Amino acid sequence: MQKVFTKPQSLKDCTTHYCPGCGHGIAHRLIAETIDELGLRGRTIGIAPVGCAVLAYDYLDMDMIEVAHGRAPAVATGMKRTNPDKIIFSYQGDGDLAAIGTGEIIHAAHRGEQITVIFINNAVFGMTGGQMAPTTLLGQVTTTTPLGRDPLKQGYPLQVSELLAMLPGAIYIERCSLHKPALIRNAKKAVKHAFQLQADGAKGLSLVELLSPCPTAWRMTPTKAIEWMENEMIKIFPLGRLKG
Ligand SMILES: Cc1ncc(C[n+]2csc(CCOP(=O)(O)OP(=O)(O)O)c2C)c(N)n1
Numbered sequence: 001m002q003k004v005f006t007k008p009q010s011l012k013d014c015t016t017h018y019c020p021g022c023g024h025g026i027a028h029r030l031i032a033e034t035i036d037e038l039g040l041r042g043r044t045i046g047i048a049p050v051g052c053a054v055l056a057y058d059y060l061d062m063d064m065i066e067v068a069h070g071r072a073p074a075v076a077t078g079m080k081r082t083n084p085d086k087i088i089f090s091y092q093g094d095g096d097l098a099a100i101g102t103g104e105i106i107h108a109a110h111r112g113e114q115i116t117v118i119f120i121n122n123a124v125f126g127m128t129g130g131q132m133a134p135t136t137l138l139g140q141v142t143t144t145t146p147l148g149r150d151p152l153k154q155g156y157p158l159q160v161s162e163l164l165a166m167l168p169g170a171i172y173i174e175r176c177s178l179h180k181p182a183l184i185r186n187a188k189k190a191v192k193h194a195f196q197l198q199a200d201g202a203k204g205l206s207l208v209e210l211l212s213p214c215p216t217a218w219r220m221t222p223t224k225a226i227e228w229m230e231n232e233m234i235k236i237f238p239l240g241r242l243k244g
């Protein structure tokens with residue numbers, strides 16, 4: 001029988017711990033396919049975050065390192081500067097990248113580090129039970145905003161990609177979403193472009209933001225979560241290329 005669908009070589013053949021309807025698994029697959037297709041597996045090192053993707057190294061079959069909350073861009077900087085021939089990418093949630101790690105990502109982009117960042121925006125801290133993240137939408141109910149995020153108390157959703165796109169050291173920034181097959185195909189193109197830039201020696205930081213469903217922390221069914229992304233989330237986080 002002809003095989004029409006296969007697992008990328010860079011993805012391990014195992015069951016994941018992600019919840020049904022979670023976007024992390026899709027994002028992992030896009031990275032694995034990209035690394036296979038660009039032939040980068042032997043020289044890529046990934047950095048896993050502290051959120052639900054803390055175990056990304058159990059799924060991505062390549063060299064991976066785990067670092068403390070938000071510190072991935074700082075560690076990536078050291079790794080790339082000491083190993084310029086390697087492809088270094090960080091994989092970070094919005095709690096990791098936009099809360100505790102705000103300083104690290106801003107300064108890595110500002111310095112124009114030659115790294116690739118895959119930024120998963122699911123509008124909450126998923127792993128720790130669904131607390132408000134900087135990316136939480138106004139009115140969104142989380143465990144720490146039980147009445148909905150109020151701009152007067154908790155501020156506004158942080159548009160990280162727009163912020164980073166202003167920095168000269170960031171050479172490519174694109175926001176994509178994982179909530180529809182056609183958009184997933186676009187996301188794949190963006191992830192591939194970000195890795196290709198680094199492989200080509202482009203002088204600066206590339207980042208792909210992936211809007212990603214978190215049905216568990218949003219207290220929604222996977223189907224409702226997709227609808228919420230379509231109707232609410234992309235209004236605040238419009239899709240498209242912001243730079244490069
Ligand atoms: C230095 C540090 N502070 C706090 C934590 C607790 N912590 C673990 S995961 C997490 C939130 C992660 O959320 P996010 O990055 O959005 O990832 P998600 O789980 O949503 O994929 C927090 C606060 C930690 N592990 N380390």
Ligand code: SF4
Binds near residue numbers: 018021022024127213
């Ligand atoms: S809590 Fe959210 S981000 Fe974490 S695995 Fe479940 S759906 Fe995914």
